[in-house]
Amino acid sequence: MAFHHFIGNGLNRSEKIQLWVVNTLLNSGIPNEKRESSIQWELKHTSGVIQLARLLAQKRNVNEELAIIAAALHDAHLITNGNYAEHAKKSAIIARNLLESSQNFSKDEIDEICEAITKHSEKHIYSSNKLVELIKDADCLDCFLYTGNGYDEKPKDVLRHYYKRIIQIRRELGLPEEKCFIKRLTELGE
Ligand SMILES: [Fe+2]
Ligand SMILES: [Fe+2]
Known part of the structure; x- marks a missing residue:
């Protein structure tokens, strides 16, 4: 069957969540002037994180559907409200x-997805929860593909873990070593 391209009624439950993200941004009543990041950025970043989460899920043998949904919603507060505080x-x-109101997900699935979202900013913490770490890594990878120093406002002891992560993720994916990340990590005292 041909791909629906997000038209019609053939969307699965994860695609319906992705559609919610896109529609919420496109129909947002909060203009960019009142946002800390633009509607356009959130569309691009969320789409990027979803696809990177999909790849990492395949690579790491993590539930791909839950990874996609957690990625789609990891910055939901920025999508609906546009600000970073406690996001x-x-x-x-x-x-x-x-997810509860959709009635498409079990309690366990919702708990797993929401744990990954709640913890996604804790890049300096390394847990044994594969989905939690996957969302941190997909988020980090997307941002570092745009800019090599996009997190420099963070405190140094947290910031060095962003560089540790991106170096490690690129290694895992077999991507070329980025000297600037290694240099920055050294500067940060690692
Ligand atoms: Fe975030
Ligand atoms: Fe993010």
Whole structure:
């Protein structure tokens, strides 16, 4: 069967969540002037994180569907409200409401997705939860593909873990070593 290209009624449950993200941004009543990141950026970043999460899920043998949904909603608060303060926890609350009201997900699935969203900003913490770490890594990878120093406002002891992560993820994916990341990590005292 031909791909639906997000037209019609043939969308699966994860695609319906992705459609919610796109439609919420396209129909947002909050203009860019009142946002800390633009509607256009959120569309691009969320799409990027979804596809990178998909790849990492395949590579790491993690549930791909849950990874896609957690990626789609990881910055839900930026999508609906446009500001970064406490956005990980606030995004998880939005995600829980959305997933529960869809009636398409079990409680365990919702808990797993929301845990990954709540913890996605804790890049300096390394857990044994594969989905949690996957969302941190997909987020980090997308941002570092745009800019090599996009996180420099972070405190140094947290910032060095962004560089540790991006170096490690690129190695895992067999991508060329980026000397600027290694140099920055050295500067940060690693
Ligand atoms: Fe975020
Ligand atoms: Fe993000």
